[in-house]
Amino acid sequence: MNEIFNQIFQIGFFTAVIRIATPLTFGTLGELFAERAGILNLGIEGIMMLAAMTGFSTAFFSGSLWVGVLAAVVTGMLAGLLMGVLTVSLGLSQHVSGIGITLLGSGLSFFFYRLIFGQPSSIPKINAFATVPLPFLSSLPVIGPIVFNQFALVYLAMAVVPASAFILYHTPWGLNLRTVGENPYAADAAGVSVHLTRYQALLISGALMGLAGAFLSMAQYNAYTFGVISGRGWVCIALIVFGQWSPWKSTAGALLFAFIDALQLRLQASSLIDLPYQIFLMMPFLLTIVGMAMVSRNARAPAALLKPFRKEER
Amino acid sequence: MIALRLERRDYTPVWLNLMLPFLAILAALVLCSGLIVMAGANVFSAYTELFLSALSSRFNLVETLVKATPLIFTGLAVTVAFRAKFWNIGAEGQLLAGAMAAAFIGARQIMPAWGLVPGMIIAGGLAGAFWAAIPAFLKTRFKVDDVVTTLLLNFIIFYGMMALLDGPWKDPLSGYPDSPDIRMEAEFPILLKATRLHLGVLLAALATPLVWVLMRHTTLGFAINAVGENAKAAHYAGLNITGVMMAAALFSGALAGLAGVGEVAGLHFQVMAGLSPGYGYTGIVIAMLARLNPLGVIPAAVFFAMIITGAEAMSRATGVPVFLADVIQGTALITMLIALLFNQYRLRWTQRSA
Numbered sequence: 250m251n252e253i254f255n256q257i258f259q260i261g262f263f264t265a266v267i268r269i270a271t272p273l274t275f276g277t278l279g280e281l282f283a284e285r286a287g288i289l290n291l292g293i294e295g296i297m298m299l300a301a302m303t304g305f306s307t308a309f310f311s312g313s314l315w316v317g318v319l320a321a322v323v324t325g326m327l328a329g330l331l332m333g334v335l336t337v338s339l340g341l342s343q344h345v346s347g348i349g350i351t352l353l354g355s356g357l358s359f360f361f362y363r364l365i366f367g368q369p370s371s372i373p374k375i376n377a378f379a380t381v382p383l384p385f386l387s388s389l390p391v392i393g394p395i396v397f398n399q400f401a402l403v404y405l406a407m408a409v410v411p412a413s414a415f416i417l418y419h420t421p422w423g424l425n426l427r428t429v430g431e432n433p434y435a436a437d438a439a440g441v442s443v444h445l446t447r448y449q450a451l452l453i454s455g456a457l458m459g460l461a462g463a464f465l466s467m468a469q470y471n472a473y474t475f476g477v478i479s480g481r482g483w484v485c486i487a488l489i490v491f492g493q494w495s496p497w498k499s500t501a502g503a504l505l506f507a508f509i510d511a512l513q514l515r516l517q518a519s520s521l522i523d524l525p526y527q528i529f530l531m532m533p534f535l536l537t538i539v540g541m542a543m544v545s546r547n548a549r550a551p552a553a554l555l556k557p558f559r560k561e562e563r
Numbered sequence: 564m565i566a567l568r569l570e571r572r573d574y575t576p577v578w579l580n581l582m583l584p585f586l587a588i589l590a591a592l593v594l595c596s597g598l599i600v601m602a603g604a605n606v607f608s609a610y611t612e613l614f615l616s617a618l619s620s621r622f623n624l625v626e627t628l629v630k631a632t633p634l635i636f637t638g639l640a641v642t643v644a645f646r647a648k649f650w651n652i653g654a655e656g657q658l659l660a661g662a663m664a665a666a667f668i669g670a671r672q673i674m675p676a677w678g679l680v681p682g683m684i685i686a687g688g689l690a691g692a693f694w695a696a697i698p699a700f701l702k703t704r705f706k707v708d709d710v711v712t713t714l715l716l717n718f719i720i721f722y723g724m725m726a727l728l729d730g731p732w733k734d735p736l737s738g739y740p741d742s743p744d745i746r747m748e749a750e751f752p753i754l755l756k757a758t759r760l761h762l763g764v765l766l767a768a769l770a771t772p773l774v775w776v777l778m779r780h781t782t783l784g785f786a787i788n789a790v791g792e793n794a795k796a797a798h799y800a801g802l803n804i805t806g807v808m809m810a811a812a813l814f815s816g817a818l819a820g821l822a823g824v825g826e827v828a829g830l831h832f833q834v835m836a837g838l839s840p841g842y843g844y845t846g847i848v849i850a851m852l853a854r855l856n857p858l859g860v861i862p863a864a865v866f867f868a869m870i871i872t873g874a875e876a877m878s879r880a881t882g883v884p885v886f887l888a889d890v891i892q893g894t895a896l897i898t899m900l901i902a903l904l905f906n907q908y909r910l911r912w913t914q915r916s917a
Contacts (some may be wrong), residue, residue: 348844486708490707527726543709
């Protein structure tokens with residue numbers, strides 16, 4: 250047992266945990282902004298897919314990773330805008346709209362990838378983000394190499410978590426957003442534009458989902474593949490339930506999921522347990538469902554989630 | 564200032580109701596023509612290839628019907644589930660469950676030859692129902708969101724299937740991650756000589772009116788509709804919400820499972836990684852275009868089968884990526900959702916003083 254411990258829980262393992270948690274953190278916080286404003290954004294999986302593609306392609310041709318990241322963010326925001334038109338302005342079913350955006354986003358990402366790159370014998374690659382050791386901090390023992398020798402986008406995620414919490418709980422706009430998600434009629438009576446707030450939330454939501462996609466195709470991997478997201482977007486939605494719609498708790502959920510994912514990757518590679526690798530791949534998904542089953546009874550979603558707001562039809 | 568606004572309709576003309584899916588598809592095709600232009604092809608010739616290649620020969624016509632078969636089943640599965648507002652996004656996984664059960668029974672000497680076909684159908688339906696029962700149980704018992712669980716279960720069963728195909732189910736002859744072929748006697752009979760038109764096509768055609776009757780003219784169908792429309796009212800009327808929800812889930816899962824049985828017993832005779840190129844997700848688009856009416860599922864499924872069959876030919880002839888078919892699906896779902904709005908509302912130009 251001790252041997253297994255030593256073999257798995259090394260510095261590199263925890264570095265990987267942080268890395269795996271990063272796109273989940275972006276995606277979860279993105280979803281959180283939408284849900285706290287009353288919109289379930291099921292477009293997440295497709296938005297991440299499309300953003301991973303546009304980010305990668307832009308970086309491939311422009312030679313600049315950051316321009317790629319920008320393209321991914323813009324992609325996400327455009328998808329958020331579409332979600333807004335459907336669910337906010339038109340008040341359509343959030344479930345079906347989101348699934349539509351996911352189908353559309355993944356379809357478009359396949360279509361344009363094939364259109365741009367054709368079917369080359371070796372897949373196109375970019376020079377992905379390199380790690381940026383932070384001066385001084387990265388030389389701290391243990392914590393230095395784990396937390397402070399990461400990609401720039403990881404640091405960005407670390408900054409986005411407290412920023413999101415601050416915006417949601419300590420700014421007037423955050424209060425408005427939460428009110429819109431709980432009681433849009435009260436917000437409206439107080440002079441807050443429900444529709445505008447929901448659009449703003451969906452734009453932030455899309456931008457963060459775009460960052461999640463960009464991270465996967467440009468930092469974690471150096472290429473776009475059709476399986477680049479493979480369910481991570483859906484996991485984010487589960488993590489919010491698990492984290493009770495709180496940015497801190499949801500991020501903790503992302504770290505927990507990343508821990509399990511990193512563990513299964515290590516076990517796969519270690520040959521300590523002799524099982525087909527697909528069983529290991531399955532584990533994080535299975536445990537996500539178990540986790541949801543444990544917390545869902547007491548989970549309280551924003552009261553106006555899934556409910557369109559039409560002022561004249563109370 | 565002139566603005567557009569939505570106004571509630573007092574009544575909806577019948578013709579409009581019937582036209583909505585066609586308008587939605589037309590809008591989707593117009594929108595997607597932009598992509599064809601971007602791909603440097605002629606819109607007219609690309610769409611001609613996309614639609615007419617499916618009708619161009621007897622062979623292609625049959626292929627379209629064969630392709631429509633799993634789509635009819637998944638479309639029906641989603642229809643039943645969505646009627647109860649059980650958000651089953653898991654038809655994909657339930658299809659795989661049905662396929663695995665069929666392949667398990669079909670390839671083994673555990674059943675007499677005459678019992679194989681019915682045995683596979685029953686086992687596949689049960690397996691699909693079981694896989695749908697898990698999220699339904701979690702939803703009714705622990706209030707776990709069904710969208711997320713049905714989606715995650717798709718991944719779980721896919722990885723489970725691949726683990727089997729890489730391990731105990733690996734075909735010893737080919738060495739590929741494919742399951743061994745099912746027995747000859749387990750194969751669905753062919754209905755039309757020298758084609759692939761198999762029994763599953765007939766089963767899908769028969770299942771559709773059955774589901775319609777069940778949803779329209781039985782107590783269970785009434786209960787499913789009532790729970791979906793207003794769970795609270797249904798509860799006060801004395802309906803057992805948990806039971807109805809569970810019944811809808813089982814029924815839905817069984818239908819999706821049959822999609823898998825047809826693919827294994829009628830078409831591929833084995834289970835492999837590419838068994839379903841997203842038939843479960845296409846089922847959602849089909850169910851919505853059919854406006855959750857079982858009878859509408861057949862034309863919608865045939866339409867998407869045409870596109871899926873025609874996409875290859877279109878790609879070969881014009882260079883437009885085959886994935887145009889996927890984009891059309893996503894777009895059609897969204898345009899249909901918007902079209903449904905005109906059922907309840909109409910657009911009005913209004914004058915507003917600025």
